[in-house]
Amino acid sequence: MFEKYVRLLKESQIKITPQRLEILKYLDEHRTHPTVDEIYSALKENNPALSKTTVYNSVDILLNHGLIQSITISGSELRYDFKHGMHHHFLCKKCGEIIDINVECPNLGSMLECGHEVEEVHGYFKGICKKCSKGETNRNGS
Amino acid sequence: MFEKYVRLLKESQIKITPQRLEILKYLDEHRTHPTVDEIYSALKENNPALSKTTVYNSVDILLNHGLIQSITISGSELRYDFKHGMHHHFLCKKCGEIIDINVECPNLGSMLECGHEVEEVHGYFKGICKKCSKGETNRNGS
DNA sequence: TATTAAATTGTAATAAATACAAATTAGAAA
DNA sequence: TTTCTAATTTGTATTTATTACAATTTAATA
Ligand SMILES: [Mn+2]
Ligand SMILES: [Mn+2]
Ligand SMILES: [Zn+2]
Ligand SMILES: [Zn+2]
Numbered sequence: 001m002f003e004k005y006v007r008l009l010k011e012s013q014i015k016i017t018p019q020r021l022e023i024l025k026y027l028d029e030h031r032t033h034p035t036v037d038e039i040y041s042a043l044k045e046n047n048p049a050l051s052k053t054t055v056y057n058s059v060d061i062l063l064n065h066g067l068i069q070s071i072t073i074s075g076s077e078l079r080y081d082f083k084h085g086m087h088h089h090f091l092c093k094k095c096g097e098i099i100d101i102n103v104e105c106p107n108l109g110s111m112l113e114c115g116h117e118v119e120e121v122h123g124y125f126k127g128i129c130k131k132c133s134k135g136e137t138n139r140n141g142s
Numbered sequence: 143m144f145e146k147y148v149r150l151l152k153e154s155q156i157k158i159t160p161q162r163l164e165i166l167k168y169l170d171e172h173r174t175h176p177t178v179d180e181i182y183s184a185l186k187e188n189n190p191a192l193s194k195t196t197v198y199n200s201v202d203i204l205l206n207h208g209l210i211q212s213i214t215i216s217g218s219e220l221r222y223d224f225k226h227g228m229h230h231h232f233l234c235k236k237c238g239e240i241i242d243i244n245v246e247c248p249n250l251g252s253m254l255e256c257g258h259e260v261e262e263v264h265g266y267f268k269g270i271c272k273k274c275s276k277g278e279t280n281r282n283g284s
Numbered sequence: 285t286a287t288t289a290a291a292t293t294g295t296a297a298t299a300a301a302t303a304c305a306a307a308t309t310a311g312a313a314a
Numbered sequence: 315t316t317t318c319t320a321a322t323t324t325g326t327a328t329t330t331a332t333t334a335c336a337a338t339t340t341a342a343t344a
Contacts, residue, residue, distance in 0.1 A: 015341060017291065036331080051293040056332070058291095072214040072266075076301065077331065088249065090258055101256070106248040107230065107265065114243070115272035116232055123249065124214075124264040130257035157310060159322065178300080193324040198301070200322095218332065219300070 004028075012065040019043075019050065023058045027068055027082040033089070033098040035077050073098060073124045088123030094132040101125065146170075154207040161185075161192065165200045166209060169224040175213050175231070175240040177221055215240060215266045230265030236274040243267065 005024045009016045022043050027034070034042070040055045059080050062068045071079040073091045079098065088101040105121045112118060147166045151158045164185050169176070176184070182197045201222050204210045213221040215233045221240065230243040247263045254260060 015290065017341070019292075049293080053294075053333090054292050061291095070217060072217040073264075075212060075214040075220045076218065078217045090253075090260075092258070093261070099258070101249075101253070103249045103252065105265070107243075107245045110245065111232075111243070111267055116234070116241070116267070117270040117275050118232075118267050119235070119269035120267065122215075122264075122266040122268070123247070124262075124266070125253055125258070125260050126262035126264070128259040128261070133259050157321065159310070161323075191324080195302090195325075196323055 008067055012067060014061055014065060019047075019054050020058050020062070022047070023055065024062060024067060024082070027080055028084075031082065031084075031100065033071050033073075033079040033081050035079055039080070069120070071098065072122075073126070086121070088125065090125045090127070090129065092129035092132055093126060094128050097129060099129060150209055154209060156203055156207060160189075161196050162200050162204065164189070165197065166204060166224070169210055169222055170226075173224065173226075173242065175215075175221040175223050177219050181222070211262070213240065214264075215268070228263070230267065232267045232269070232271065234271035234274055235268060236270050239271060241271060 002021045002025060005021045005028070006016055008024065009020060014020070023039060026039055026043060030042075032038075036052065036055050036059060039059070040050065040052045043055075044050050059068065059070075063070055063080075067083060069081050069083050071081055071089060073079070073089055074096075085102075086104060088103055088105070090099040090101050091097075092099070101123070103123070105123055108118070108121055111121075144163045144167065147163045147170070148158055150166065151162060156162070165181060168181055168185060172184075174180075178194065178197050178201060181201070182192065182194045185197075186192050201210065201212075205212055205222075209225060211223050211225050213223055213231060215221070215231055216238075227244075228246060230245055230247070232241040232243050233239075234241070243265070245265070247265055250260070250263055253263075
C-alpha cells in the first residue's frame, strides 16, 4: 500500500510518519494540484486528529527534498503537485481546473548559460480550457 | 509627466484618476515586480490619503484591461508588472530579486493547437542569481 | 525496552485579500 | 461654467492563507 512512499521518504532520508505517507500518497493519486486546505480536508476524513499545521510542515519538507513541487499559478494560495517528470500547467479561468501540459522547456538551454543557477522551471498558461470553450457545464458554473 | 499614462488609460476607456496614473507610472518606472503593499507604501509618501483598497482596485482594473500583468512566482503574494513585451522571470531564492528574462516561449505554438484558448503565457525560473552565486552581498543577508 | 531528537498537535498571531457602506470625484450633459 | 450621476476612493471590518510556538507524542536508535 505505502511501500512506494516509504521508499521515497527513505531515499530522502527523512523520518517516515503516517501523516507524510498519507500526504505523499494523496498527491500521487490526486493530480489535481490541491491546496493545503484541500489535502487537509480530504485526509481528515480518515484521520480526524490530523492538524493543518502538520500538512503545512509536511508539504514543506517534501518540497525541500524535491518529492513534490509547489504551484503558484493561481495567486494567493499555494498548490502542490507530486513530482512526476517535467511538465507545465494550464489554468482555466472559467472552471479553475489546473491541467498538466506535457512539454519540455526549450528555454532551459539558454537559461543555463545566462549566469544564473537554475534550479526550477515552471511554465504556466492561462485561458479557457477545451471543455469550457465548448460550453460544457463545469464546477464553477457561469 | 503623465501624458503616457493618460493615453494608456484613455485607450483602455477607463476613467482617468490620479491614483491610477500614479500606480501605472510607478509600475512603469519600477520594474521590480512589487506587491500591492510595496506600491501602497511607496505612493503613500506623496499621497498620505491613499487607501490600500484603492491600490487593490486599481491593479485589478489595470490587469483586466491588459495594461499590467500579475506575477505569481513567489507564492502567497501577488506581484505586478508593467506590460512591456513578452518576457519570463527568474526568482533568486537567496536575495529574492525577480529578474526579467527576455525570451520568447517556443511552446506557445503547440499550446495554440492543443484545444485550450490560451490568453496568458508565464515562464518562471527559480534558483540563485548571478550576483548571489558570486558571493556578493545582497539585501536578504545570509 | 529506554532514550531522545524530531514530529505532531492545537492555539495564537500575521498578513494578504475581499466585502462593503459612506464620502468624494471624473466626466458628461445642460 | 455649473450641475448631475455613476464610478471611484476611502476606511473599516471580515475572511482566508500562512507562520509562530509551546506542549504532547512518536519514530528510530541504542
Ligand atoms: Mn501537474
Ligand atoms: Mn517583468
Ligand atoms: Zn475550464
Ligand atoms: Zn540573488
